[in-house]
Amino acid sequence: MRRAARALFGRVARRRWVHLILGGALAMPYVLVGSVVVGPLVGADDVFTDLPLQLLSFLVGLPLAAVTALFPLTRPMSVAAVRALCSVDGGALADGPPRSRAARGRTVAWFTLHLGFGGVLSGMTLALPPFAVALIALPFLPGLRDSKPALPGVLRHGWALVLAPVAGALMLVALAAVVALASGLLARWAPALLGPTPADRLAAAEARAADLAVRNRLARELHDSVGHALSAVTLQASAARRVLDSDPDFVREALAAIEDTTRRTVGELDAVLGVLREAGDASDTAPAPTLADDLGGLLRRTRAAGLDVSARADVDPATVPPLVSREAYRIVQEALSNALRHAGTPLELRLVRDGDALRITAENALPAHPVAPARAGGGHGLSGVADRARLLGGSATAGPDDSGTWRLDVRLPLTGPAPKGPTAP
Known part of the structure; x- marks a missing residue:
């Protein structure tokens, strides 16, 4: 009832x-x-x-x-x-x-x-x-x-x-x-x-895919730019604290490097947040870093953080197409950041032309004890490198070899059609 x-x-x-x-x-x-x-x-x-x-x-x-x-x-x-x-x-x-x-x-x-x-x-x-x-x-x-x-x-x-x-x-x-x-x-x-209807489901799936692509793009940019800067600043501040009383010249250099890193990161963060703007004016967004304009500064800041980096470029960065140059800069930044955070051993970086492609290799010896333990929720940097390479039609491999050397090998085509997927700003 x-x-x-x-x-x-x-x-x-x-x-x-x-x-x-x-x-x-x-x-x-x-x-x-x-x-x-x-x-x-x-x-x-x-x-x-x-x-x-x-x-x-x-x-x-x-x-x-x-x-x-x-x-x-x-x-x-x-x-x-x-x-x-x-x-x-x-x-x-x-x-x-x-x-x-x-x-x-x-x-x-x-x-x-x-x-x-x-x-x-x-x-x-x-x-x-x-x-x-x-x-x-x-x-x-x-x-x-x-x-x-x-x-x-x-x-x-x-x-x-x-x-x-x-x-x-x-x-x-x-x-x-x-x-x-x-x-x-x-x-x-x-x-x-x-x-x-099937058309409605397709439109909804496309909208979700576009939203996910933007989210992944933003996460990748934040990881590569801000994550690298924070790692470098942390190591520089830690080194300066240890020698604060004994080596004031080094402390001054470390503080100058921290200031330069943070100032530059603010500009990069503005570029990354431009991804979130629905219809912003391009003039309002700071330009994304490239090999031609920013590789030297990246190497200098990384060395100031305490990592011994030897770099060799057999290709003129100015001749690299802008899109490839931007993605290549982020890939190099991730390679340096990984070595800085987890290895601390000297790193050898090479940029060479391999036929119609730019080849980036980074090698460093695996340390007996990692510099820093893996972070909870971390580990997305190498997948981001693979995503960047794939979006440009290239390839990326990373891992240790039998000799105890960690090697990152990335190949990015310099010619061909523009990628269909979302790219970095």
């Missing part, structure tokens, strides 16, 4: 009832237009005084509602109403206007059903409850039986009068049952008629 009462009058049932009444309210303008058509055809001055003419006006107005359902905002508004009132899983419904003819057809079907069911059941909701309440009160209010309202004479005497409250209560229950059935059908049909 409790389950049946909840199904007919519970919170979900009441909200779905409101959804049907909303459909009836939306149907009223179309009924008015239908009455303008029906009235002159049947010669009636007021169609709303005759129930059959009201129903006929309603039937004439529904096709007009179907036509207006082609308006692009119909589906978003219908989906919003269903999510708010019908207790339907929001993930089963589509977002945005329909993108295909089939989706528009399903939206038309939903809108017509909503207004059709809503119009009929809203009329029943307005008419039946007052009559049912009158029946329930009839035995207890003699004045109501003797008044002018057009109650059937049989209801004024005998068993009919005694059973009138039962009939009134059954009318209310029947109305609630019909509403629950109709609203339940609409809730069941909503995912099929308002759910995402």
